[in-house]
Amino acid sequence: MKKRILRILKKNKLFKAFNKKRIEKRRVQTCKRLSETSQVNPKMVIFSVFSGRLYGCSPKAIYEYMIQHEEFKDYQFVWAFNNPDKKRKLFHDPRTTLVKFNSDEFFKYLTQAKYWVFNFKTPKWFIKNDKQIFVQCWHGTPLKKIGMDIQVDGNAATNVHDIHTSYIDDAKKYDYFISPSKYATDRFISSFGLAKLHKENIILEKGYPRNDSLFHKSQEQIDQIKEDLGIDKNKTVLLYCPTFRDDQFQSGLGHTYELGVNLLRLKEKLGKDYVLLLRLHYLVSNNINISQFKGFAIDVSDYDDVNDLYLVSDVLITDYSSVFFDYANLKRPVLFYMYDLDKYQHNLRDFYIDVKELPGPILEKEEDLIASIKNINQISEDYKQKYEDFCYVYTYLDDGSATERVIKEFL
Numbered sequence: 356m357k358k359r360i361l362r363i364l365k366k367n368k369l370f371k372a373f374n375k376k377r378i379e380k381r382r383v384q385t386c387k388r389l390s391e392t393s394q395v396n397p398k399m400v401i402f403s404v405f406s407g408r409l410y411g412c413s414p415k416a417i418y419e420y421m422i423q424h425e426e427f428k429d430y431q432f433v434w435a436f437n438n439p440d441k442k443r444k445l446f447h448d449p450r451t452t453l454v455k456f457n458s459d460e461f462f463k464y465l466t467q468a469k470y471w472v473f474n475f476k477t478p479k480w481f482i483k484n485d486k487q488i489f490v491q492c493w494h495g496t497p498l499k500k501i502g503m504d505i506q507v508d509g510n511a512a513t514n515v516h517d518i519h520t521s522y523i524d525d526a527k528k529y530d531y532f533i534s535p536s537k538y539a540t541d542r543f544i545s546s547f548g549l550a551k552l553h554k555e556n557i558i559l560e561k562g563y564p565r566n567d568s569l570f571h572k573s574q575e576q577i578d579q580i581k582e583d584l585g586i587d588k589n590k591t592v593l594l595y596c597p598t599f600r601d602d603q604f605q606s607g608l609g610h611t612y613e614l615g616v617n618l619l620r621l622k623e624k625l626g627k628d629y630v631l632l633l634r635l636h637y638l639v640s641n642n643i644n645i646s647q648f649k650g651f652a653i654d655v656s657d658y659d660d661v662n663d664l665y666l667v668s669d670v671l672i673t674d675y676s677s678v679f680f681d682y683a684n685l686k687r688p689v690l691f692y693m694y695d696l697d698k699y700q701h702n703l704r705d706f707y708i709d710v711k712e713l714p715g716p717i718l719e720k721e722e723d724l725i726a727s728i729k730n731i732n733q734i735s736e737d738y739k740q741k742y743e744d745f746c747y748v749y750t751y752l753d754d755g756s757a758t759e760r761v762i763k764e765f766l
Contacts, residue, residue, distance in 0.1 A: 382457065382480035389466040395486045399431045401468035405475055405494070407437040407456030410445055411660040412474045413492035413533060413761075416564035420758045422448045433464045445659070470765070476525045488530045490765050492564070495677030496539045496749060499598070499704040502546035507703060523548035531765045535563040535680070535757075536749050542707055559764050562757030568662045569684050570755030580663045584653060586630050593625075593728065594632045594668035596661075598676040600695075600703065615674070615694050616721060618648050624725050626651045632664055670731055672724070675699060675706070679713070683746050684753050688735045689715035692724050714742040 400421070402414040418434070421427040432451040436442045439453040446453060454461045465471070465481065474492040483489055500506075502522035508515045526547040534540040540558050549555050581588055597615060621631065633645065635656040645652045655664055661678070665671070671682045671689045679689045691713055693699070700706060710717055715738055718724045727734055 379478075379480060382462070382478075383482070385459065386462050386466065386480045386482045389462055390482045390484050393463070393466040395469055395484070396431065396467050397469045398429060399433065399464070399468040400470040400472060401433040401435065401464050402472045403435040403456060403475075404473075407435050409657075409659045410434070410436070410442055411565070411662070412494055413564040413758075414472045414474055415660065416567055416758045417472055417490075417492075417762060420564075420762060422450070433468060435461050435464075476521065477528065479524065481528070483528050488765065489528050490761075491529045491532045493533065493543070494565075496535055496680035497542050497546070497677055498680075498706055498708065499675045499699075500546070500707060501542075503548050504542070504546045504707075505704065507701075507705065519548075522546060523551065526552055526554065529554065529557055532558050533563065533761055534558050534560045535566070535752055536560070538749055559761055560752070561760040561764065562752035562754065563681065564758035564761055565662065566681050566684055566753045567755050567758050568660075569665060569681070569753075572663075572666055577666050581667050584632075584655065584658075584667065586632075586653070586667060590628055590630045591670070592630050592632060592668045593670050593672055594634065594664055595672045595692075596634045596676050596678045597674050597692075599635075600699070614643055615692065616724070618645060618652055620721065621725065622648055622651045625728060629728070632668060634658070634661065634664060670728065672728075675704065679715075680749055681753075683714060683742070683750050686742065686746075688731050688738070689713075690724065690727050690731075690734075691715050691717045692719075693717055694719055694721070712741075712745065714738055714745040 400418075402418050404410065404412045404414050418432060421430060422432065430450065432448070434442070434446070434451060434453050435456040436453060437456050439455055443453060452464070454464060466484075469487060471481075471483065471487065471489040472492060473489070474494045503519045505515055505518055526549060529547075532543055532547070532549070534543055537560065540560050543558065544550055544555055549557065578588070581592075586592060595616070600613075618631075625631070629651070631648075631652045632655045633643070633652055635643070643654065645654055658664060662681075665678075665682050665685060669687060671679060671687065672692050673679050673689065674691065674693050679691075682689060691710070693710070696710075696717070696719055716727055716734060718727060
C-alpha cells in the first residue's frame with residue numbers, strides 16, 4: 356500500500372515540485388555546512404562532466420595530462436559520476452577516487468578540493484569558499500545564443516529572467532573560464548554577464564583542451580574505436596549530432612527530442628554504403644529506440660568521449676549544436692540539417708553568427724540531406740574556401756597543446 360501511494364505521489368506535479376525544493380534545500384544546507392568547516396586540500400582536484408553523465412570534454416584532457424606528469428605526482432583526484440560503478444573500468448590511477456554525483460561523499464570532496472574543473476553550469480548548492488578555484492571549461496563554442504544573450508521566451512522549462520539570473524549567479528563562482536577563440540571569449544563575456552561582474556580577466560583564451568586528442572590519436576587507435584562500436588570499416592560513417600529544442604520538454608522527465616529524420620527512409624537510401632552514428636544532446640532524457648535499424652544506425656548518445664566519434668566519422672550532420680566548431684579541426688565535411696530553421700531562429704534561440712558563414716550547406720528538407728550525403732565530394736570542393744576562412748576565425752588556437760597552456764595558467 357505504501358509503495359502504491361508513493362508511485363501515485365511521484366506522478367503528482369505539486370508533490371514533485373515540493374520534493375524537488377526539499378532536496379535542493381537539504382543540499383544547500385549540507386554544502387554550506389561542509390564549506391564552512393572543511394579544510395581545503397591545496398593538491399586536490401575534483402572533476403565532473405555534464406553533471407556526472409560522461410567521462411570526456413576538457414576536464415578529461417586536463418585530468419589525463421595531470422596524471423601523466425611528474426609535477427602532479429602527489430595530487431589527489433576526484434571524479435563525480437551519476438553511476439560511478441559503470442566508469443571504474445576507465446580509471447587505473449591509484450590517486451583517483453570516484454564518487455556519486457550529489458551524494459554526501461561528493462559534497463565532502465567538493466568542499467575539500469582546491470580546484471573544481473567542470474564543463475557545465477552548476478546548481479545553486481555548489482557553494483565555494485574563497486580558498487577554492489573554479490575552472491569553468493564549458494562545452495563548446497556557441498552558435499545559438501545562450502545565457503543572458505537569450506531574449507526570446509521560448510523555453511518550456513523556464514523563462515528568460517530565470518535563465519539570465521542562473522547564468523550570472525553561476526559566473527560569480529568562476530575564477531577561470533576557458534575559451535578557444537576571440538569570438539568565443541566575446542560570447543562568454545556577454546552570455547555569463549562577466550563584464551557586469553567585472554570578471555572579463557578570468558578568460559583563458561588558450562584553445563580547448565578537449566580538442567587536443569583530435570591531433571594525437573593514431574590510425575590504429577581509430578580502427579580500434581570502430582571495432583569497439585561495431586562499425587563496418589568498408590562503409591562511410593555519418594555522425595548525426597542534433598541539439599535539443601527548448602520547447603520540447605516534459606515535466607518530471609526533462610528535455611525530449613523528436614528525431615528530425617526518417618531513419619527508415621535513410622536506411623533505404625543509404626544503408627548499403629553508410630553507417631549512421633546518432634548522438635543526442637546530453638540534456639535530452641528520452642531514449643530513441645533504433646533496434647530495428649541494426650547494421651545501419653548506432654546510438655552513441657552515452658558514449659563518453661565525443662572526440663572518438665569525430666575521429667571515426669567521415670561526415671558530420673548537425674543543426675544548431677556547437678559540435679561543428681570542434682569537428683572543423685579535422686577538415687572533414689559538415690552538413691547543416693536545419694529542418695526547423697525559421698522556428699528555431701525566431702521563436703527559440705537565434706544565433707550569434709549568420710548561418711551563411713557556416714562551412715557547409717544549410718539543408719531544410721530530408722531529400723536534400725540525402726542528396727548532399729551522396730554528393731559529399733563535390734560539396735567539400737564547393738565549400739573548401741569557406742571552410743578555410745571559418746577555421747581561421749574560430750579554431751586557430753586548437754593545435755594539440757591547449758591543455759598544457761591552460762594548466763600553466765590556473766596552476
